[in-house]
Amino acid sequence: MATSDASETSDGPGASGTTTHEVDEPTVRKAVGAAAMGNLVEWFDYGIYSYVVVYITLNIIPGGSEEGAGPFYALAIFAVAYLVRPFGGIVLGPLGDRIGRKKVLALTIVVMSAASFCIGLLPTYAAVGFLAPVLLILLRMVQGFATGGEYGGAAAFIAEYAPDKRRGFYCSFLELGTTGGFVLAAGLVTALEFGLTDEAMAAWGWRVPFLIAGPLGLIGLYLRNKLEDTPAFLELEQKAQVSESPLRDVLTKHWRPVLVCIGLVLFYNVAVYTVLFYMPSYLETTTGLEATTALLYILGMMVLIMIVIIPVGALSDRIGRKPLILTSCIGFILLSYPAFLMLDTGTAPGTVGGLVVLGLLLVLLLGTMSATLPALFDTDVRYGGFSIGYNISTSIFGGTAPAILALLVQSTGNNAVPGIYVAVASLISLVAVVVVAESAGRPLPGAGASLQAATARV
Numbered sequence: 001m002a003t004s005d006a007s008e009t010s011d012g013p014g015a016s017g018t019t020t021h022e023v024d025e026p027t028v029r030k031a032v033g034a035a036a037m038g039n040l041v042e043w044f045d046y047g048i049y050s051y052v053v054v055y056i057t058l059n060i061i062p063g064g065s066e067e068g069a070g071p072f073y074a075l076a077i078f079a080v081a082y083l084v085r086p087f088g089g090i091v092l093g094p095l096g097d098r099i100g101r102k103k104v105l106a107l108t109i110v111v112m113s114a115a116s117f118c119i120g121l122l123p124t125y126a127a128v129g130f131l132a133p134v135l136l137i138l139l140r141m142v143q144g145f146a147t148g149g150e151y152g153g154a155a156a157f158i159a160e161y162a163p164d165k166r167r168g169f170y171c172s173f174l175e176l177g178t179t180g181g182f183v184l185a186a187g188l189v190t191a192l193e194f195g196l197t198d199e200a201m202a203a204w205g206w207r208v209p210f211l212i213a214g215p216l217g218l219i220g221l222y223l224r225n226k227l228e229d230t231p232a233f234l235e236l237e238q239k240a241q242v243s244e245s246p247l248r249d250v251l252t253k254h255w256r257p258v259l260v261c262i263g264l265v266l267f268y269n270v271a272v273y274t275v276l277f278y279m280p281s282y283l284e285t286t287t288g289l290e291a292t293t294a295l296l297y298i299l300g301m302m303v304l305i306m307i308v309i310i311p312v313g314a315l316s317d318r319i320g321r322k323p324l325i326l327t328s329c330i331g332f333i334l335l336s337y338p339a340f341l342m343l344d345t346g347t348a349p350g351t352v353g354g355l356v357v358l359g360l361l362l363v364l365l366l367g368t369m370s371a372t373l374p375a376l377f378d379t380d381v382r383y384g385g386f387s388i389g390y391n392i393s394t395s396i397f398g399g400t401a402p403a404i405l406a407l408l409v410q411s412t413g414n415n416a417v418p419g420i421y422v423a424v425a426s427l428i429s430l431v432a433v434v435v436v437a438e439s440a441g442r443p444l445p446g447a448g449a450s451l452q453a454a455t456a457r458v
Contacts, residue, residue, distance in 0.1 A: 088148020113217020
């Protein structure tokens with residue numbers, strides 16, 4: 001059971017209303033583990049689909065061919081989840097501000113893992129015809145809706161438990177879970193491909209990772225249910241400051257931080273989906289690497305990211321989040337194109353060099369964003385504001401990135417053009433990076449803090 005000693009700090013009339021909470025270290029670690037586990041399950045589920053898309057094409061998509069329009073339809077179904085994510089953020093985010101972070105996070109992990117488990121049980125197109133892809137589309141929509149309430153809630157959950165001076169360190173574990181989900185998915189699919197014949201993999205082996213998602217979700221649910229809600233939310237309840245209409249409050253009173261959130265997430269998500277989602281396809285189809293070789297390169301890069309991400313989060317507590325985010329933003333502007341020129345060589349040194357550059361620039365964001373974004377919002381609208389801004393940006397700029405990049409490479413004939421796309425996205429986001437306030441070492445804003453600060457300025 002979480003125990004907290006909450007105290008509100010105020011410097012008199014018009015103060016910002018920040019709130020600090022002292023929580024014992026074991027409880028903080030349990031909270032971090034529970035939230036990170038849910039994020040791992042989420043990205044494990046997403047990673048599986050991208051790594052077994054060829055088998056989904058063979059089994060579920062009409063025609064069942066690896067050539068022609070089959071892979072396109074499979075990837076289009078993958079993108080369906082991103083169309084639904086903003087709706088999940090709009091519904092589940094404000095609900096988390098209304099009934100609590102814990103309850104909604106329990107819901108999202110159950111729905112997400114159950115949908116993945118059901119994908120593993122889908123009948124083939126040969127057995128039921130068009131019902132197979134229709135069911136797949138419905139399950140992807142369910143996944144997208146649940147994911148819309150997962151990341152924002154998990155980040156708020158950790159941020160509200162973590163001590164102010166170590167928030168960057170603890171929040172970076174959330175992104176460790178993200179990368180861990182990718183590594184687990186890629187590693188499991190690679191192991192299955194090595195251990196099974198092509199026929200067995202195509203017949204039933206591709207289903208195994210989806211079925212494993214079910215037990216993983218139950219583990220995450222167990223961990224989350226072992227904790228009380230965050231001290232910050234419990235304080236809202238005790239003081240009767242829970243918003244009656246968090247969605248209305250976000251849209252009418254807190255739209256500015258939502259815009260800043262969208263701006264920050266723009267280049268963050270373009271970088272994430274370029275480096276982690278698009279890269280396997282790029283290395284295989286554009287540079288000519290074999291599928292297994294490309295996957296091993298990506299695995300190596302992700303392991304490097306996992307090693308570095310926690311030290312980056314701790315560093316952000318010492319020198320601030322903003323310098324690291326700014327360094328990453330400028331780095332992507334200057335180095336994205338040269339990195340893709342190195343990748344385009346198709347050589348081992350070029351591939352390693354390009355991935356190291358992109359991976360290190362990305363880890364500066366992974367280690368800082370999950371602590372930066374929750375600090376944009378007051379406690380009473382944090383879950384909703386974060387989820388709405390994050391998922392709108394992800395849907396528009398993140399989920400579309402792989403398809404846009406593939407189209408740009410094909411239409412221009414320039415294999416390094418993805419670097420230009422990432423650089424332009426980073427240049428656009430530079431405005432949000434410059435205006436965002438430093439949050440390292442500072443308490444999270446309490447209920448109505450931004451409105452009190454605005455009144456004080458008047």
